[in-house]
Amino acid sequence: MPDTVVVVGAGLTGLACAASLPGRIRPVVVDRIPVPGGVHGWDTDETRSAEAAARSRGAILHLGETATRWDGEELLVMGQDGVRRIPARALVVAAGSRPLGRAELGLAGPRPAGILAATVACHLSETGLLAGRRPAVVGGGDWAARAVAELLHAGAEHIQVVTPDGVLRRFPESPALTVRTATPVAVEGGPRVSALRLQGGERVECDALVLAHGLVPLRNVDGAVWEGARTVYAQPADDPATVSAARQAGAAAAAEVEQMLDAA
Amino acid sequence: MSGDGAFDVVIVGGGVVGCAIARRLSFTTARVAVVEAAHDVGEGASKGNTGIATCGADCTPGTLEAELVTRSAPGWEALCASLDTPWERIGTLCVALTEDDEAALGHLVEQARANGCEAELVSGDRARELEPLVTGSARAAVHIPADGIVDSLRLTIGYAELAARNGVRFFLSSPVTGFEVDGERVTAVHTATGTISAGFVVNAAGVGAGQVSALAGGEPFRCWPRQGQYWLLDRELGGRFRKVVGGVPNERTRGIYCVPTTNRSLLLGPTADDREDPDDRAVSRDVLEHVLEAARRLVPAIRREHAIKTFAANRPASDTTYRLEADGWRPNLIHAAGIRSTGVSGSPAIAEQVHELLAEAGAPVLDEHPRALAALEPLPRLLHHPRPEELFAADRRYGQVVCACEQVTAAEIAGAFAMALPPRSVDGLRKRTRATGGRCQGAVCLAGVSFLCSLHTATAPWLLAQSEPTATLGVGPADA
Numbered sequence: 001m002p003d004t005v006v007v008v009g010a011g012l013t014g015l016a017c018a019a020s021l022p023g024r025i026r027p028v029v030v031d032r033i034p035v036p037g038g039v040h041g042w043d044t045d046e047t048r049s050a051e052a053a054a055r056s057r058g059a060i061l062h063l064g065e066t067a068t069r070w071d072g073e074e075l076l077v078m079g080q081d082g083v084r085r086i087p088a089r090a091l092v093v094a095a096g097s098r099p100l101g102r103a104e105l106g107l108a109g110p111r112p113a114g115i116l117a118a119t120v121a122c123h124l125s126e127t128g129l130l131a132g133r134r135p136a137v138v139g140g141g142d143w144a145a146r147a148v149a150e151l152l153h154a155g156a157e158h159i160q161v162v163t164p165d166g167v168l169r170r171f172p173e174s175p176a177l178t179v180r181t182a183t184p185v186a187v188e189g190g191p192r193v194s195a196l197r198l199q200g201g202e203r204v205e206c207d208a209l210v211l212a213h214g215l216v217p218l219r220n221v222d223g224a225v226w227e228g229a230r231t232v233y234a235q236p237a238d239d240p241a242t243v244s245a246a247r248q249a250g251a252a253a254a255a256e257v258e259q260m261l262d263a264a
Numbered sequence: 265m266s267g268d269g270a271f272d273v274v275i276v277g278g279g280v281v282g283c284a285i286a287r288r289l290s291f292t293t294a295r296v297a298v299v300e301a302a303h304d305v306g307e308g309a310s311k312g313n314t315g316i317a318t319c320g321a322d323c324t325p326g327t328l329e330a331e332l333v334t335r336s337a338p339g340w341e342a343l344c345a346s347l348d349t350p351w352e353r354i355g356t357l358c359v360a361l362t363e364d365d366e367a368a369l370g371h372l373v374e375q376a377r378a379n380g381c382e383a384e385l386v387s388g389d390r391a392r393e394l395e396p397l398v399t400g401s402a403r404a405a406v407h408i409p410a411d412g413i414v415d416s417l418r419l420t421i422g423y424a425e426l427a428a429r430n431g432v433r434f435f436l437s438s439p440v441t442g443f444e445v446d447g448e449r450v451t452a453v454h455t456a457t458g459t460i461s462a463g464f465v466v467n468a469a470g471v472g473a474g475q476v477s478a479l480a481g482g483e484p485f486r487c488w489p490r491q492g493q494y495w496l497l498d499r500e501l502g503g504r505f506r507k508v509v510g511g512v513p514n515e516r517t518r519g520i521y522c523v524p525t526t527n528r529s530l531l532l533g534p535t536a537d538d539r540e541d542p543d544d545r546a547v548s549r550d551v552l553e554h555v556l557e558a559a560r561r562l563v564p565a566i567r568r569e570h571a572i573k574t575f576a577a578n579r580p581a582s583d584t585t586y587r588l589e590a591d592g593w594r595p596n597l598i599h600a601a602g603i604r605s606t607g608v609s610g611s612p613a614i615a616e617q618v619h620e621l622l623a624e625a626g627a628p629v630l631d632e633h634p635r636a637l638a639a640l641e642p643l644p645r646l647l648h649h650p651r652p653e654e655l656f657a658a659d660r661r662y663g664q665v666v667c668a669c670e671q672v673t674a675a676e677i678a679g680a681f682a683m684a685l686p687p688r689s690v691d692g693l694r695k696r697t698r699a700t701g702g703r704c705q706g707a708v709c710l711a712g713v714s715f716l717c718s719l720h721t722a723t724a725p726w727l728l729a730q731s732e733p734t735a736t737l738g739v740g741p742a743d744a
Contacts, residue, residue, distance in 0.1 A: 114739075
């Protein structure tokens with residue numbers, strides 16, 4: 001029986017990691033979403049080829065199941081078919097990333113409704129909810145670009161983008177979009193958000209606030225949040241990873257696992 | 265609200281104190297109602313506090329506060345077990361960092377002993393044995409082993425839920441607008457949603473208690489908000505804590521604490537700043553920096569990267585503390601007011617005291633309710649559960665983890681909506697289950713959680729309330 005290594009996250013990084021592990025390892029990939037691909041999307045050529053590569057390496061995929069606890073020897077996974085305990089020599093966390101939250105951005109002020117992470121704003125927009133007619137978006141990276149596109153598609157009339165570091169990527173061309181570089185310091189409003197206050201005192205009036213700046217690795221498995229026994233993190237710092245960065249991060253994590261097992 | 269009948273006792277305020285009183289009265293045959301201004305119980309100071317259930321060691325000896333807090337302390341384990349509320353008696357270390365601090369420790373020990381509480385003066389080395397995270401520059405400490413930590417949201421909801429199951433009526437989103445008076449007695453309570461006739465009224469309105477007394481024509485007293493700001497830090501750090509770690513309390517405030525929570529997160533706070541507006545819950549950068557610095561002086565391992573949330577809450581300050589008495593002008597108005605910062609810690613005995621005051625005033629609260637439930641059926645949680653297989657065997661929805669950070673499953677969410685006092689907002693669900701309350705603050709799960717809320721409440725997602733009814737998640741349906 002070969003040694004098992006569990007990879008949490010069936011995005012391009014996790015699949016690339018599974019495909020790159022050495023032949024003496026049996027890769028098991030777990031993802032809470034019932035399809036592979038992660039933020040890259042399941043219906044793409046890159047995802048299909050990454051999945052095929054992982055499967056041809058002998059990877060077993062448990063999709064639609066949530067990894068919850070890792071104790072260095074066994075991963076506890078909850079799924080609609082029951083509880084799975086997967087004994088493994090190592091855990092690879094390839095769970096992607098999210099934008100900074102309100103506390104992480106250091107935004108002062110009250111806690112009105114209508115302040116949403118870009119991940120949530122995208123998800124809600126895709127499923128038929130208009131987060132705001134005149135939303136403000138904090139951030140200028142890929143999450144911001146995605147959120148802007150989804151908000152416009154859902155029916156937002158005007159979007160004000162505030163990018164703290166001047167980074168701007170692939171925004172849709174639209175007269176309904178205003179972009180500026182400034183540091184947000186506080187929110188105002190109640191019961192729903194009414195404005196974002198910028199350094200220097202200027203206010204950006206808005207009826208929703210989407211937080212899309214920066215990236216924090218998503219770490220949801222107890223025992224594998226910062227350090228963690230026999231744990232390797234495959235969460236590249238790009239915003240979000242390009243296809244090639246994902247492949248590189250997956251391969252690097254696989255090499256790190258191999259080194260770790262050789263040393264043990 | 266017409267047709268709701270008359271109540272023997274109407275409790276104004278659904279915070280931890282009002283709900284504790286409601287539970288106590290629900291063991292009697294009295295007809296009891298709670299009126300609450302907010303959309304849910306536990307929306308004021310009861311949802312923004314440290315979660316320390318102090319044994320009373322640092323209360324001023326001889327005060328009613330000291331008496332009721334120390335009287336409450338031994339019963340916590342049994343009470344929380346009956347209310348499906350997480351609780352642990354982990355003890356507090358009050359750490360002296362300066363010569364002045366060290367000089368004050370002796371007084372702290374004397375005070376604790378005068379209150380009948382165990383307290384031990386320990387060296388800095390011994391303090392670090394008890395809690396290895398304590399700073400190497402600790403000069404000495406006082407260890408108070410009987411202090412506990414409690415999930416104060418679940419405590420308030422547990423009190424209220426048991427009361428509701430025993431027949432207490434809750435009128436939410438019903439701020440008090442006035443009182444009907446006949447002679448010197450109050451006879452009815454006017455609220456924004458209707459009028460309720462009342463044999464007796466209990467004033468447990470927290471920050472609003474002075475105003476409620478004034479509206480009822482009772483004795484004047486003043487309450488105002490004392491704001492506290494807090495950090496919530498990740499479970500991966502909080503889980504390493506063995507003790508509550510604080511500094512040395514002074515006359516005005518108990519200072520900044522590092523408090524492991526019952527779900528292993530870590531709270532830092534509170535500050536103490538008097539305010540005017542009870543709805544002002546804004547955090548400020550400078551104040552939060554001060555909290556973080558104070559906490560890091562006690563426990564250097566604390567880092568800003570551990571932060572997952574900051575928040576502010578207002579506890580009631582007042583010109584008299586622990587005003588537990590019948591009003592001098594309105595004999596059927598019983599005050600449970602001025603409960604400054606020990607509302608959670610004193611709530612069990614405060615409820616007993618108010619029960620006695622009602623009985624003395626002639627309220628029909630002496631006959632036992634023959635079929636009253638003594639305890640809630642626990643709703644098991646996946647987080648830290650030793651045998652998840654058993655949970656899944658009992659209910660397959662435990663296999664569906666909705667909030668990954670806090671490991672909240674569809675079974676727990678369904679359980680919350682099946683309560684006698686179900687959530688009416690995403691926040692209400694968070695208070696009952698912790699869904700969206702973890703390290704990603706809903707960045708992964710808020711959409712999924714809100715869809716489940718929509719399903720359970722038959723509300724369109726954009727109309728779903730994040731907190732109060734007008735604090736909606738969205739502004740409308742997306743363009744088709």
